[in-house]
Amino acid sequence: MASAEQTNPQLLNGRISRAGILSFLSAQGILVFFLLSMFVFSLFSEQFLSQSNIMTVVRQASIIGIIAVGVTVVIIGGNLDLSVGSMLSFATVLVVDLHDKIGPMNAILVMFAFTLLLGAVNGFLIGLMRLNSLIVTLAMLSVIQGLVLIYSGGQNVDIANQDGTWFAFFGRGYVLGIAVPVLLFGLLALLMQIVMSYTGYGRRIFAVGGNPMASVYSGIRRNWCVFSTYLISAFCVACAALVLGSRVMGSQNNVGQGYELLVLAGIILGGTSLLGGAGSIWKTVIGVLILGFIQNGLLLMGYPYYTQWIVTWVIIILAVWLDLANKRKRLLTTHS
């Protein structure tokens, strides 16, 4: 009796159940897919699994990854953030432009302050005034892009003396042989994973995203929880801007355009539900890395760069579909 085997722990004890493996595989499907795709790419290109290539991919993915860590927290809290792309443009233009005017340290402080302020505006409108997050952040996307253009007057900005500033550390530096962007990405992801899994604050965010009304009845200050998730998201964007500005040593006005959707693609691929209340940071990290490795692997196999977008299209839908199908125990929906 298969069902008895599954429910009786004594029968399972001491031997590996096939159902157990299958349920583990389907629960960790994204990890399995990740390893599988790495394996397939390594068959086609011998450079793919080389250490330098892997470091390059992780480094390229780190900007999207840093932002995705913050947005994942927002999504677990039951909201969306589409304004991160414009916010990235804003923060990068600000820090690069101010670098030569008031010095790197002040520029970084001012950039963090203003980016957090924008996050606070998002948080105020969505958390405290309880407006729809999709529309508010869509509106903020437009407002912030406008602010960037007004601030810069439509000009691109750059840093005059690119070699003589310690600002280069964030985008170009290495600590113990690891690129600083990767280190920053890893540290932020680790920190937020610990916060979300092991602290009361993290549990409250999950509660708010999972069932807002229930969270209010259990005494959680829902509005301030949502508010704080947007501060976290803005903080992550500011860190990403630090890396981006320092790596390029200059900035276009629309440098962050489209990032919001790539970030979402990574998060969805990782398996975090857009409905809120579920998901995790490490899944997002894997989702972002998958996007990076798909891009890199396809390029190494000789396909043009836009092939990755078509592959991403198929993979995103398949990933979410299989997840859903697994939950409802059937492949297709039943309604006509």
Place this chain on the structure above:
Amino acid sequence: MISIKGFFRGRTTIQPIWVFVIAIFIFFSFMSEYFLSLSNITNILVQTSTIGLIALGMTYVMINGNIDLSVGAILGLAASLAVGLQDYGLTIAIIAALASGMLLGAINGLVVWKTGVNAFIVTLGAMLGIRGLIFLYTGEQSFYSMNFAFADFGASTIGPIPVLAIIFLLCTLVMHLVLTRTGHGRNTFAVGGNPEASIDAGIRLGRHMMINFIIVGFFAALAGVLLASQMGAATPNLGRDYELWTITAVVLGGTKLTGGYGSIVGTLGGVLAIGILRNGMNLMQVPAFYVLVVLGLILISVLIIDKKLNVPSTKEVRI
């Protein structure tokens, strides 16, 4: 909501966006001497026709409780096909362009229907993927139309009124009638308002969703063809960010993201609000950047007004 009961057979209400449209119309008429002329007003209609056409389809999809982020990419692909296939004849090129939009819309709809994956995710993926298809087809090149009939069509007029404006207004009228007078329109509202109840009532939910995705695909492709004929060219990046503009217009027009509520008349108001603001501020020589800020602030204001005027429902607004 500002409603003037009995204005039109006692059923029609005036959306707040139309009050806003009339207000800014009067404002710009005073601020700029060039604003209130027939040529400028038809100009606004032509400028807004691209986003306006997509917004018509987007209204259906959003009333249906879904969203379509892939319209900008569909527009780009249709524009490239309409210009790139002209060697095989203009008619074939245009038919292929429109068919590509309907096919991609049908794929989106079928996936949403059969897999049950959230439309936001499906069309987000499609947005990336279709952009990839454009680059694949065009080889990252811009196409220029050698057929002057095609390029002239975008600038042609009937009497004093540009053809593009007439097409836009005709489509608006047809889509308004379909939404308010046909079974499909009624079922679209029902499905968006309460999917479970509509299934219980025997409405074929999936089919209506798919039809609406085909409609928005068609209108995105039509907008792409018309935009290409205006420019006499198509670039692979054409239509980027149009999904955001379109959603802004539809939401300004009072359509709810949760589904079950909205109107074509409101969407027309939202589209005109964007068009008049862009045009009017341009005539007042305000840099284009400020339009982005003003539009965003208006969108947030509309949300706040909506929140304050409506009795809060128990259903939380989430996607």
